[in-house]
Amino acid sequence: MANRPLILVCNDDGITAPGIRNLISVVNQLGDVVVVAPDSPQSAMGHAITINGILRCDPIKIDDGPQREYSCSGTPVDCVKLAVNEILDRKPDLVVSGINHGSNSSINVLYSGTMSAAMEGCLEGIPSIGFSLCDFSWQANFEEALPFIKRICESVLEKGLNARTVLNVNIPQFKGEAYKGIMVCRQANGNWEEEFDRREDPRSRNYFWLTGKFVDYDKGDDTDEWALANNFISMVPMTSDLTAHHLIGTMKNWEL
C-alpha cells in the first residue's frame, strides 16, 4: 500500500444519492478517494454488465470534497470494471459500495447492484465491502452508522480480506436507540414471496408490476436478519465461489 490508501467508491442508487455522499465523507478521512458511480438509479441490477451497448464515463464535480468523481452510464459492475481498468492508475487498496438505501441482507445480495459492485471489486482481487442501510428514505439517518463504517473500513485496510471474499454489511434503520455493535454472521435463508400487480393499459393490454414481501424462513440467531432485528450491524463474509462443495461427492454417485 502507498502512504495513503487509494479507495474506490461505487453504489447503485446513483452518484448523487445521500448514501454515497455519506460514504464518501467517511472514506475521505482514510485515503485518496475516487468515485465511479452510475449517473442514474441502478437498483436491482444484480451483476449485470453492458455488452451490447456503449458506456459513457465522464468527470463530474458534485461537492467541495477532495475526491475525484466520474459519472458512468452503466451498471454498478460496469463502474467498477471501468474504474479499475480505465480510470485508476493503480489497483485500489479498497473498494466500498453504498451506502445502499435499503437492505441487502439475506438473499437480497443476489439482486443488489450495490453488492454486485463490491463483488466485482473482490473478483478484481481488491478487498471490497458493500454497505446498506435498512431505510429506503432519501432522508434516512446515516449519521449514526458512519463511525461503524469507518471502523470496518479501517480494519479491512489494516488486515485485508481473504481471496474471493467480500463483506456484506447491513445497518438497521436508526430508531433513536444506539446500535448494539457489529455482529459477524451468516446469510439468512430467506426469500421474496412475489405477487404481481396485473393492470390493463389504455389499449386494453395486460401489464405487470413486480411486488412482494420478504420472508425469513431462518430461525437461527446467527444470521444477518437476526442481527438486524436485534439492532446489531450485520457483517457477512461472502465468497465468489458458488460451488456447493459438500454435494460433489453425492452427485458423483449419480452415475450419469
Next chain:
Amino acid sequence: MANRPLILVCNDDGITAPGIRNLISVVNQLGDVVVVAPDSPQSAMGHAITINGILRCDPIKIDDGPQREYSCSGTPVDCVKLAVNEILDRKPDLVVSGINHGSNSSINVLYSGTMSAAMEGCLEGIPSIGFSLCDFSWQANFEEALPFIKRICESVLEKGLNARTVLNVNIPQFKGEAYKGIMVCRQANGNWEEEFDRREDPRSRNYFWLTGKFVDYDKGDDTDEWALANNFISMVPMTSDLTAHHLIGTMKNWEL
C-alpha cells in the same frame, strides 16, 4: 409430482434462439412444458429484475410443439418470477434454463442471465438446471449435447436436488469427437481480464466498449474449466448461500 412433470423453460438469449428451441425439444419428451422467456437478448443481465418499469408477458406460438409459450419483456429472472407467480397453476417440478449460446463456466455464472434464471428457480424451491454450450454461433451444433441434457433432466426429476442448490451444466463446443461423459466438478477460479475499447463519437466525446479475455487461474483437474478443456460435460452443484462460512470464526476475532 403429478403423472406428467410440469417443466418451466427459460433462457437469456431470447425465446427464438436455437438454444432454447433445442432445449424445448428435449423436455417435451419428459413432461408438460411451459416456456416463459425474454422477447429479446438478455445476456449478461445477471440477477437483474425490473422494479422501476412494467413487464409485458404475452402468449406466443413459435413452432408446432406441444408446449405453451409466453414472451416476456423482462430479464430472465423476471421471466421465472412471472411464470411461477402468474402463469403457472402449480409449482413446476423442474426449471431448465438455456441452452445458452456461450460458456457459463467458472465466474461467468455471476454475469449470466441463463444461470440467474436457474438460480431464481432454485430460490423458488424448484429443482433447477442451467445449460450452456461453449459456442456462441447461432448455427452451433446442439444435437450431440441433447442426449446428455435429457439424461441430466431425467435424473433431477427422479432424484430432486437439495434445497438452495442449482446445477450449472456446460457443454464443450462440438468438434467432431464424441463427448467423454459428464463430470461433476467445482467452479474454477478464473476471471475476466478486461480491456475497454475507448472511442470518440462524432461530437468528439469519449465512449467505451467493454471487451476482455477470460483467464483461468486454477490448475486443478477437478474444475469445470478442466472438464470442458478435456471434452467432458461439466456439472457444478451451486448454492444460493454465498456465506464464506469458514471465515466467520476468524472475523469474530477482529473485535470490531
